[in-house]
Amino acid sequence: MEKAIYDQIVVPVMNILTGHVTKHLGYVIYSSKHVTNMKKQLKDLKDATNDVKDKRLKNKMLNNPRIPCWVNEVETFMNEVETFVNEFESMSSKEYGCFHIKMRHRVGKKACEYSETIGNFIKENDNFKKWSNDPKPTGRDDSEPATSIPSSDRLMFTSRAEQFNKALKWLQQDNNKSQVIALCGMGGVGKTTMMELLKTEAKNQKMFDYFVPVDIGNAPDMYSIQNDIAICLVGEDLAQKTKSERADDLCKKFKNLEVEKQRILVTLDNVWPGKIKLSEIGLTSPLPNGLKLLLTSRDSDICRQIAVRAHLVAEVVEVEALKENEAYNLFFDITKVFEEDDRYAIGCKIVEKCGGLPLAIYIIGTTLYSKEKCDWNNALRRLKNNNLLPDVDEVINISYEHIQHEEDKEVFLLCGLFPEDSIIRIEDLTCYAWGLNLFKGAYTLGDARDSTKACVRNLIDAHLLISHDGCVKMHALVHAFVLRVISESDRAWIINHGDVTQLAAKEEMMRESCKRISLTCMGMSEFPQDFKYPNLSLLQLMNGDFSLKFPEDFYENMKNLQVIAYYEMKSPLMISRSPHCSTNLKSLCLYKCKLMFDISFVGDLVNLEVLRFAQCQIRRLPSAIGKLAKLKLLELTESLVVLDHVANAMRRRRRHIDYRVGLHINYRVGLHIDNGVFENLKNLEELYMNVGSHYPIWLTDSNFEELSMIS
Numbered sequence: 103m104e105k106a107i108y109d110q111i112v113v114p115v116m117n118i119l120t121g122h123v124t125k126h127l128g129y130v131i132y133s134s135k136h137v138t139n140m141k142k143q144l145k146d147l148k149d150a151t152n153d154v155k156d157k158r159l160k161n162k163m164l165n166n167p168r169i170p171c172w173v174n175e176v177e178t179f180m181n182e183v184e185t186f187v188n189e190f191e192s193m194s195s196k197e198y199g200c201f202h203i204k205m206r207h208r209v210g211k212k213a214c215e216y217s218e219t220i221g222n223f224i225k226e227n228d229n230f231k232k233w234s235n236d237p238k239p240t241g242r243d244d245s246e247p248a249t250s251i252p253s254s255d256r257l258m259f260t261s262r263a264e265q266f267n268k269a270l271k272w273l274q275q276d277n278n279k280s281q282v283i284a285l286c287g288m289g290g291v292g293k294t295t296m297m298e299l300l301k302t303e304a305k306n307q308k309m310f311d312y313f314v315p316v317d318i319g320n321a322p323d324m325y326s327i328q329n330d331i332a333i334c335l336v337g338e339d340l341a342q343k344t345k346s347e348r349a350d351d352l353c354k355k356f357k358n359l360e361v362e363k364q365r366i367l368v369t370l371d372n373v374w375p376g377k378i379k380l381s382e383i384g385l386t387s388p389l390p391n392g393l394k395l396l397l398t399s400r401d402s403d404i405c406r407q408i409a410v411r412a413h414l415v416a417e418v419v420e421v422e423a424l425k426e427n428e429a430y431n432l433f434f435d436i437t438k439v440f441e442e443d444d445r446y447a448i449g450c451k452i453v454e455k456c457g458g459l460p461l462a463i464y465i466i467g468t469t470l471y472s473k474e475k476c477d478w479n480n481a482l483r484r485l486k487n488n489n490l491l492p493d494v495d496e497v498i499n500i501s502y503e504h505i506q507h508e509e510d511k512e513v514f515l516l517c518g519l520f521p522e523d524s525i526i527r528i529e530d531l532t533c534y535a536w537g538l539n540l541f542k543g544a545y546t547l548g549d550a551r552d553s554t555k556a557c558v559r560n561l562i563d564a565h566l567l568i569s570h571d572g573c574v575k576m577h578a579l580v581h582a583f584v585l586r587v588i589s590e591s592d593r594a595w596i597i598n599h600g601d602v603t604q605l606a607a608k609e610e611m612m613r614e615s616c617k618r619i620s621l622t623c624m625g626m627s628e629f630p631q632d633f634k635y636p637n638l639s640l641l642q643l644m645n646g647d648f649s650l651k652f653p654e655d656f657y658e659n660m661k662n663l664q665v666i667a668y669y670e671m672k673s674p675l676m677i678s679r680s681p682h683c684s685t686n687l688k689s690l691c692l693y694k695c696k697l698m699f700d701i702s703f704v705g706d707l708v709n710l711e712v713l714r715f716a717q718c719q720i721r722r723l724p725s726a727i728g729k730l731a732k733l734k735l736l737e738l739t740e741s742l743v744v745l746d747h748v749a750n751a752m753r754r755r756r757r758h759i760d761y762r763v764g765l766h767i768n769y770r771v772g773l774h775i776d777n778g779v780f781e782n783l784k785n786l787e788e789l790y791m792n793v794g795s796h797y798p799i800w801l802t803d804s805n806f807e808e809l810s811m812i813s
Contacts, residue, residue, distance in 0.1 A: 133210030137190055140213040143220040144183055150227050151176050176223055183216050259432075261425045262296065269300055269419045273309060273394060277365050280389035282414050284397040284405035287421035288565035288577065289497035290461025293398035294371055296421055300396065301369060310367040310394075312359065317371045318378050320500060328352060331383055335359065345382065352384025360390035373399040373408070374504055380412060388413040400501050403563040423458030423577070432460065436467030448478040455485040457578040462494045486600075488582035498583040501566055512540050513557040514566055517576050518584030519620040519642055521599040525573045528554055530667070530691065533712045533735075537665035537689030538639060547712070547734050547787050593617065599644070618642075623671070626650055634659035646671040648696075667691040685709060692718050702726040713737070725776040733783050737790040780808035 154173060190209055272283045285293045304310055314334045316327055328348045332340045335355045342348045359366060368385070370378070380387070389395070389412045397405050402418055409416035424432065433453045439445050452470075456462040469491065470478055484490075490498075505511045516534055520526050532554040535541055544550040558574055561567040567574045576584070588595045594615035599622040616635045623646035631653050638660045650672070657663065664686055670693065689712040690704070697718045704713065705726030713730065714737040723738070780786070789809075 133206040133213065136210045136213035136217070137187070140183070140217045140220070141187065143217055143224075144180065144187075147176065147220050147223055148180065150224060151180070154227065172223070172226060179219065179223070183220075186212060186216070259424055259428045261428060262292070262421070265419050265421060266296060266299065269296070269396075269417075270303060272417045273300065273304055273367070273396070274307075277309065278363075278392050280391060280393050280395075280412070280414060282389075282395045282397065282405070282409040282412060282416045284399060284402070284409075284416050284418045285421055286399055286402045286405060286418055286565065288423075288459070288580070289400055289501055290459050290494070291421050291423060291565075292460045293421050295460075297369055297371060297396060297398050301367070304367060310365045312364060312366040314366060314368045315371070316368060316383065318374065319372050320374060320377070322377055324378075324382055327383060349382050349384050353381075353386055354384075356384050356390050356393065360392060364392060366390070366393045367396060368393065369396045369398075371398050373397050373401075373404060375401060375404045375506065380408065385412070387411055401504070401564050403560070424460060424463075425458065429453050429456065429458045429463055433463050433467050436464065437471050445475050445478045448475070448482055452478070452482050452485060455482070455578060455582075459494075459577070459579055461497060462491075462579055465491055465493050485582070488585040490579065490582055490586065494579060495583060495586065498580055501564055502583070502587070505561075505564065505566075507557070507560070509541060509553065510557045510560045513554060514561055515584060515588065515593070517567065517574065518581060518588060519595075519597060519618065519640075520576075521622060521644070522578055522581045523575065525570055525575060527573050528558060531558070533689045533691050533714065534640065534665055534667070536712060537687075539664075539688075595619070596621070598622070620644075623647075623650055629653060629656065636660070637662055639663060640665040640667075642667045642669070643671055644669040648672040661686065663687055665689045665691075668693070668695050670694045672696050688712065690714070692716065694718065700724065705729040708732070711735070715739075721774065723775040723779055725778040727779050728782045731782055731784065733786055735788045735790075736783070736786060737788075739790050777804055778808070781811070 151173060154169060269283055269285065272281060285296055287293050301313060301315075305313065312335060314331055316331065318327075324345055325348075328345070329339050331352055332338065332348075332355065335352075340348045340351055342351055356366070368383075380389075385393070385395075395408070395412070397408065397416075399405050402420075405418060406416045423429075430450065430453050433449060433456075434440070434446075437445075437449065439449055449470075452466060453463065456466065466481060470481060502511075502514075505514065513531060513535065516531055517526055519534075528551070532547070532551045535554055536544075536547060536550045541550050541553040544553055558567060562569050562574070566580055567576060585597060587593075588597065594612050595618040596612060596616055597620045599620070613635065614637065616638055618640040619635065619638060620640075620642040622644045624644075626646065627649060628651040633653065633656065636659050639662055641660070641663060642665075646668075666687060666689070668691070672695070685708070687707050687710055690707065690710060691712070691714040693714070693716045695718050697715070697720050700722075701720065702724045703726075704710070705724070705728070707730065709732055710730050711732050711734045713727075713733060713735065716737060716739045720738070727733075727736075780789075
């Protein structure tokens with residue numbers, strides 16, 4: 103019995119104690135060796151981290167959403183370890199001698215713990231997908247393509263079903279004919295995910311005999327792409343050395359498959375303007391019969407151009423952001439947070455800031471998984487302050503870098519002047535661009551408007567702007583990106599549509615350099631007395647109360663001001679108080695402003711070319727407006743209109759005038775227009791006076807003669 107107790111209880115306990123004591127003695131005896139080994143492992147971890155960061159930068163894409171989290175965790179950990187190493191190396195022999203057992207034990211134990219953590223990080227890095235120095239080359243049809251969201255999360259959202267089925271229908275029809283199908287949308291919206299789902303469905307339905315995946319990316323390696331296409335088609339590498347010889351060989355292989363009546367699906371993922379020609383991958387115009395191209399791109403126009411070169415019309419499917427409930431479901435499915443959790447309400451606000459963009463939701467969700475409430479609050483604060491996570495910012499930055507024309511970029515940044523979720527009118531952008539002289543060679547407002555529309559169309563095609571009932575909107579994350587670009591670039595702009603109490607600090611730093619200011623004035627009682635910006639070219643103020651007070655010399659130090667735009671300012675300051683402002687101002691745009699006072703001062707703005715009063719409830723348009731000899735556009739839309747003496751004239755004689763080019767007039771009672779307003783406006787190109795429908799235009803002879811001269 104004693105032997106049984108000894109064998110079953112005493113021996114195991116002694117083994118445990120012996121092992122425990124041995125381990126702790128090892129911390130003391132081999133502490134320096136443990137530190138040396140840890141430092142070697144730390145160097146390996148640094149190399150691995152630099153390699154990952156370097157290849158992510160070159161790839162310009164994210165293959166695994168865990169990677170940015172891994173990088174952040176590793177960098178934080180390495181800072182902690184380096185602090186430990188510095189403390190160890192700074193110890194004197196007295197502090198770390200043979201007889202300082204406690205200190206040697208602490209150092210040895212800590213070094214072993216760090217070594218174990220380093221090993222875990224390196225092991226996790228080994229489990230990531232293998233990186234290449236350039237975007238991942240294409241491979242055989244069973245290769246794993248790059249995607250914005252890992253395969254385990256490739257769920258089909260209800261809102262995507264219509265888009266998916268439309269693309270699938272085009273893949274299914276006319277299998278013996280060639281076709282180009284394009285999945286387009288902003289970065290991170292899930293185009294690649296939908297492409298993979300379509301490819302899987304096509305394989306399941308055996309719609310094609312060959313599947314040729316091609317990942318273009320921002321810096322395509324044409325040698326690798328050509329070689330992998332050949333492997334997909336005939337199972338062997340290309341022997342030729344030059345790019346043109348290899349393209350010719352691929353062309354022959356495609357032609358041979360056409361003769362054999364083989365059906366081929368070529369998927370071109372992540373297509374950018376100027377990065378690839380179909381001829382480089384062996385595709386001629388017209389495309390071989392039975393071959394279909396399935397593209398993904400952030401730029402709809404490049405997809406149409408590819409189709410035109412192939413003598414086809416692209417079938418474009420717009421992949422849009424997730425619906426609100428789908429975005430919530432995705433985020434909380436990732437974070438495993440439920441309604442009873444005190445982080446749930448914070449999460450709802452975070453999702454709202456993501457604007458239905460799956461990649462942003464995934465990255466932020468995985469970052470916050472298992473994190474504390476304070477971390478969630480910090481993430482929300484960053485989003486509110488337009489401080490995006492690096493990988494979300496990079497997705498948008500790639501699109502921004504690919505804006506090809508400087509005019510497009512300027513219009514894009516102009517849209518950033520407006521508050522988040524604003525509906526931006528094309529006419530507002532046109533008048534801003536005209537006043538700032540952004541379009542070289544635009545000699546009329548019609549030219550400027552056409553240029554603005556062209557820029558907006560390019561930005562919509564690039565999915566940096568969203569079309570909205572003849573106007574445009576900007577995705578919340580894109581808007582945050584614009585504000586970040588403006589704050590970090592050499593563009594000295596002040597944009598504040600939130601906490602106006604932060605205005606003073608930023609003002610002081612940008613006093614001399616500031617070029618454009620856009621402020622929401624709600625909650626402001628007065629402007630600072632030293633609100634002075636000598637190089638300011640554009641001032642946009644919004645939502646000011648009646649109580650808002652301006653300094654008497656408000657415009658005195660704004661001699662370069664070219665554009666003023668007031669939106670819903672209850673009592674905007676008279677502009678003519680500054681002679682400098684009067685000399686240089688080209689565009690004055692007032693929208694829903696209360697102008698229940700004499701506006702004759704506007705006649706002193708001698709170089710004014712655009713004057714817009716929209717829904718401003720003006721009682722009288724004075725004859726002083728006739729002094730604006732350079733005026734090209736006069737807008738009085740939704741003002742209540744009655745020409746002076748028109749009531750008497752209507753009793754004497756009635757005359758109806760038709761609409762003329764550039765002249766749009768309706769009738770409603772309210773605004774009195776002095777005779778002589780139009781007489782000297784020799785350069786007027788456009789006149790808008792919109793007051794309702796079902797009313798004819800009745801004018802006196804003198805009014806009619808003035809309008810006849812300018813029409």
